[in-house]
Amino acid sequence: MSGFVSRGFTGRRREPADIAARLPPGQYLETGWPVLTAGPTPHVEEGDWRLKVDGMVHNTREWTWQEFGELPFETVPTDIHCVTKWSKLGTSFGGVSLDTLLEGVEPQGAYTIVYSYGGYTTNLELEDLTGGKAWVVTENEGDALSAEHGGPARLLVPHLYFWKSAKWIAGIRVMDHEEPGFWESNGYHIRGDPWKEQRYWSD
């Protein structure tokens, strides 16, 4: 903190303490769910959808929409935080834990690139995807995910800024080194922890 004070600013939209405590630094409460996508929205039919785990693994995996639907399904109540500064509190998603998807895969590296229909990529350490911290979700608040929010399926990694929760997920590629994804190559932080306010390269 620089000690700087903005003349005449008092802050008229302060949130109650219980809400404020759930907002990472620099974030504000948003009650809607803004759509932020780089490029046109891909439209992926469920019949064409596949999810893969590949790269440096002993056993690659692939699921069709129907096979994915037979995996153990979890409801995930969570808050989400977008790097563009809005946070949405108390929403919920439904999907399959990455712990389930990575079972028996035997990863040979500690890093991943998650890739999407439409060409989007984002990098995540395997550690950020395992231990009940990440899911591939197909529902939000009980409804099917719309295409503009990443349907039919998107990644959900709520403890990191939401650009990591790749829409239209097509696969998870395990790697032995860290390689920046789309936004990580265009200015956003390599990891993106909202509680450390890791927004940009220089953070």
Add this chain to the structure above:
Amino acid sequence: MERLTPVAQRAPGQWQIGTVVATRNETPSVRTIRIALPMWMAFLPGQHYEVRLTAPDGYSAQRSYSVASSPSEEGVIELTVERLEDGEVSPYLHDVLMDGDELEVRGPFTSYFVWRGESPVLLVGGGSGVVPLMSILRHRRVTMPELPMRLVYSVRRPGDEIFRDELAPETELTYTKEAPRGWSGHTGRIDKAMLAPLAVELAGGLAFVCGTNGFVEAATTALMDDGWPGERIRTERFGPSG
């Protein structure tokens, strides 16, 4: 991060205290703030800055705003801000901030929705989505005015035209709710028919589309229906923000 930034750069991202050197009302709800920066650095048209307001007790609020000016204007940036009624930062920038005030900012940030001199270029903006496009248009006028670039700009009604005095023949304006008396140009939302001649004229080019999510969805769909490849469309969507 060294391997990402092989060329030493003057670190963007440090908070700095700028000075407001001018303000200008573009429309009743849109104001331009011209800020002199002690640590100005060259930016790419399309990039944004963050603004942080801090109250005497330390409470602070941040928002991001696109730069409207051209990087050829060294030492200053202009932020053009729409006033959102229930916002926290934009009402301050409109109602409280005056010439001579200090304002804390950091930037410039992100390098996706940016123009690096590609040609030809189609700009499609809705409402205040025209702001980063104006930075691109202004920079082209200064640096390479012969480069083919067109702007299609959608506003609701007369009086909503941001940067009205700068809209030159490269711009096609459309009014979606109400047109001026005697208007013979486009009316209604941007659609396939409106963009078709430009998709031909600017074939092989790069499109920048900025506006609300609904605007961007409609405009990119129309453009792709006209045969413009999706991978040559860059979008910036703004959700509710304030």
